Amino acid sequence: MVLLTILKKLKQKEKxxxxxxxxxxxxxxxxxxxxxxxxxxxxxxxxxxxxxxxLEHQNYQLNIWDVGGQKSLRxxxxxxxxxxxGLVWVVDSIDRRRMEDCTKELHSLLQEERLAGATLLxxxxxxxxxxxxxxxxxxxxxxxxxxxxxxxxxxxxxxMNGDNLLSGIDWLVEDIGARIFTLE
Amino acid sequence: MSQQQxxxxxxxxxxLEQKVNNxxxxxxxxxxxxxxxxxxxxxxxxENAPSLPAYELRRAHGEIMKLKTRILEIEEKTRRQGKFKxxxxxxxxxxxxxxxxxxxxxxxxxxxxxxxxxxxxxLINLTNETITIDSMESSSKDIWLDNLEKSTIIIxxxxxxxxxxxxxxxxxxxxxxxxxxxxxxCFHSIFVVGCQQMRIHKxxxxxxxxxxxxxxIVEDCFACRFxxxxxxxxEKAEEFSRANLExxxxxxxxxxxxxWLSVEQSPNWSILPEDKRIKL
Numbered sequence: 001m002v003l004l005t006i007l008k009k010l011k012q013k014e015k016x017x018x019x020x021x022x023x024x025x026x027x028x029x030x031x032x033x034x035x036x037x038x039x040x041x042x043x044x045x046x047x048x049x050x051x052x053x054x055l056e057h058q059n060y061q062l063n064i065w066d067v068g069g070q071k072s073l074r075x076x077x078x079x080x081x082x083x084x085x086g087l088v089w090v091v092d093s094i095d096r097r098r099m100e101d102c103t104k105e106l107h108s109l110l111q112e113e114r115l116a117g118a119t120l121l122x123x124x125x126x127x128x129x130x131x132x133x134x135x136x137x138x139x140x141x142x143x144x145x146x147x148x149x150x151x152x153x154x155x156x157x158x159x160m161n162g163d164n165l166l167s168g169i170d171w172l173v174e175d176i177g178a179r180i181f182t183l184e
Numbered sequence: 185m186s187q188q189q190x191x192x193x194x195x196x197x198x199x200l201e202q203k204v205n206n207x208x209x210x211x212x213x214x215x216x217x218x219x220x221x222x223x224x225x226x227x228x229x230x231e232n233a234p235s236l237p238a239y240e241l242r243r244a245h246g247e248i249m250k251l252k253t254r255i256l257e258i259e260e261k262t263r264r265q266g267k268f269k270x271x272x273x274x275x276x277x278x279x280x281x282x283x284x285x286x287x288x289x290x291x292x293x294x295x296x297x298x299x300x301x302x303x304x305x306x307l308i309n310l311t312n313e314t315i316t317i318d319s320m321e322s323s324s325k326d327i328w329l330d331n332l333e334k335s336t337i338i339i340x341x342x343x344x345x346x347x348x349x350x351x352x353x354x355x356x357x358x359x360x361x362x363x364x365x366x367x368x369x370c371f372h373s374i375f376v377v378g379c380q381q382m383r384i385h386k387x388x389x390x391x392x393x394x395x396x397x398x399x400x401i402v403e404d405c406f407a408c409r410f411x412x413x414x415x416x417x418x419e420k421a422e423e424f425s426r427a428n429l430e431x432x433x434x435x436x437x438x439x440x441x442x443x444w445l446s447v448e449q450s451p452n453w454s455i456l457p458e459d460k461r462i463k464l
């Protein structure tokens with residue numbers, strides 16, 4: 001408990017949040033990060049290790065970690081769990097074929113003790129593509145309603161044209177802020 | 185590495201090899217489990233590679249290749265059994281095939297009419313077909329080719345992305361793709377395509393003629409060969425520029441094999457020798 005109080009105070013001083021962005025490969029994690037930061041999204045390579053961006057948003061300093069989603073990289077995800085305030089799970093809304101895989105990976109993350117306190121934002125990405133599943137359908141497919149351990153929300157977005165990225169991150173930041181920076 | 189460390193390494197190596205060996209012998213082999221064990225073994229060897237005597241390294245690599253071939257053989261055998269069944273059903277219902285081949289356009293419109301279903305295959309379950317997807321059908325859409333055999337698919341226009349799964353003995357010829365190409369479970373096929381990103385999973389004996397502005401990722405692949413995009417057609421320059429691909433920047437030989445962390449050349453892919461390249 002003492003440690004927790006110290007941690008809270010430390011964070012309060014800097015108003016810092018650590019967001020971890022995960023999801024299957026080809027979901028658009030790096031594209032979301034770059035678009036959010038106003039960078040060019042047409043030259044992105046598949047992520048080999050991870051990208052980290054620090055940016056100011058709503059008077060908070062966001063440290064966003066974007067970790068590669070290739071199958072052989074997923075076993076390294078756990079190296080990034082420590083002191084994560086928010087988990088951003090990115091879904092390729094058109095890739096129905098791997099939706100089961102996607103559900104499995106997400107739910108196994110939610111079992112992780114070190115992510116127990118994190119708020120979950122699910123980005124149903126690629127909404128701009130014809131044939132993509134809607135956010136509601138993704139919610140069903142990922143069985144999000146069964147989550148009772150985390151605050152969560154799903155937001156349909158498009159990293160390519162930037163739709164809804166801001167509203168998703170805004171909600172996440174507010175939810176985390178209300179949790180870790182206000183007195184209980 | 186001291187003698188002691190070497191002995192410890194060798195006994196650990198022996199254990200891991202034994203494990204894979206046990207997994208691939210006998211009936212009812214689970215190739216997924218075996219592949220995973222082999223991956224552990226490969227990782228263990230590449231992590232220790234810098235400090236190993238050349239002889240031991242060579243021997244370990246030889247052993248890995250042998251086990252890998254064995255797993256692939258088993259996979260191929262299971263696949264062949266499945267394939268046989270598939271062909272037979274196809275013969276019993278020839279109507280299904282002809283319907284699909286006659287109007288590939290209708291398949292696509294089906295996908296757009298039901299936007300809520302996720303991506304539907306643009307072409308599926310075809311054998312011995314030659315099909316052209318024209319630019320009206322492809323432009324700004326995700327194209328998905330699934331379960332095709334001995335077929336040639338020509339893709340005109342600029343699709344948003346290209347997904348290809350379960351292709352055998354196929355030739356896929358296209359221009360640029362706007363974003364990414366995703367490939368899984370393909371065998372003995374040829375791909376001619378331009379793109380920003382490419383991910384190749386669980387495929388073997390495939391040849392790629394690529395124009396790519398980032399890097400290629402291969403994972404669980406074997407005997408894949410790469411060459412630069414060599415197809416000429418009249419709208420090429422215009423299409424590549426519309427897809428944000430610069431013709432002067434091509435990283436066709438920048439390949440990251442996720443199962444090969446060592447600095448040495450991965451045994452899973454190679455450059456396609458110039459005299460073996462096809463001309464289109």
